[in-house]
Amino acid sequence: MSEERRDGLLVVRCQLGERQAFHELVRLWHDPLWRYVRGMVGSPHLADDLAQEAWVSVVRGLPRLREPERFAPWLFTIARRTVADHVRQMYRVPQTTEVETDDVAAADDGFGDVLTALEIEVGLSGLPPLEREVLILFHLEDLPLAACAEVVGVPPGTVKSRLHRARRMLRDVLVERGYEA
Structure with a gap:
């Protein structure tokens, strides 16, 4: 059974009031959702909070989801809006605390050209x-190009060009920080 079909069946079961089906959706999709949010905001603690907010929105919106097999793009669209709302609110409210930045040092572990998760x-x-968003959705969350386009609300061709630019920029950033290309 395909992922889309499996998710669609779980969504319909949720819409029929079956709690276990929702627990199964969360079990399947919480980690990818959290990784996406974490990649967008940078902080694991903030990612926890925003992922939780996204799941609350999912619970509220699930009864109205008309295309259950499109659950994954719908979920990431909700997560994207949650992150965007947070960023908007951050810029609205003056910051009174100092933002901490962690300097990450590369360790030579003998793996040669393989990039670690920390380096990525x-x-x-x-x-x-x-x-950053299209790289995370396409490469780290393995969403197809069409689903990425649906999540970010642009045509697939735009996603392709962003992916090309993002890969080039990622390589440049890593080289600039001392990692081999």
């Missing part, structure tokens, strides 16, 4: 949000 994270943090 450092590289992603150096990208603009639009490019």
Whole structure:
């Protein structure tokens, strides 16, 4: 059974009031959702909060979801809006606390050209949000190009060009920070 079909059946079961089906959706999709949000905001603690907010929105919107097999793009669209709302609110409210930045040092572990998750994270943090988002959705969350386009609300061709630009920018950021290309 395909992922889309499996998710669609779980959504219909949720819409019929079956709690276990919702628990199964959360079990399947919480980690990808959290990784996406974490990649967009940078902080694991903030990602926890925003992922929770996204799940609350899912619970509220699930009864109105008309295309249950489109659950994944719908979920990431909700997460995207949750992140955008947070960013808007951050710029609205003056910051009174100092923002901490962690300097990440590369450790030579003998793996040669293989990038660690930490190095990728450092590289992603150096990208603009639009490019970072398509890289996360396409490469880290394995969403197809059409689903990425649906989530970000642009044509697939725009996603392709953002992916191309993002890969080039990621390579440049990593080289600039001392990682081999």
